Each structure stands twice: as structure tokens, then as C-alpha cells.
Amino acid sequence: MERRYAIRRVKDGLWEVYDIDSDKVVLVGGVALTNLLDEEALDALELLKGGYLTPSQTKKIKP
Secondary structure (H helix, E strand, O other): OOOOEEEEEEEOOEEEEEEOOOOOEOEEOOEEOOOEOHHHHHHHHHHHHHOOOOEEOOOOOOO
């Protein structure tokens, strides 16, 4: 099944990339794609759709 992604506004001027099917924020390298500027969110979305970014399943744990 192909994953589908989109962006949505989370705060004034900030966006996040989310999985349309699960409604969860996408993680890449354990980092949530949230609180991004509009251009950053659009770039991340393009990279995901192009296969240049690969989502991860778990959040990065801070030491």
C-alpha cells in the first residue's frame, strides 16, 4: 500500500507533514516533521513523495 502524505497548519505560520491514512505526524530519522515553515513543509512533502526521505517508526530519544 502506497503511503499518502499532506501538510496541515498547526500554529500561526507553522506546518506539519502527516500521513493521510493514520493522521499521524511523519517521522524521519526519528524526528517529527512538525513546526515547520511553509516552505520547509512543502519541501519535505516533495522529498517524501519522491522517495528521497524515508519515514521512520519511532521517535529519536534524547540522551
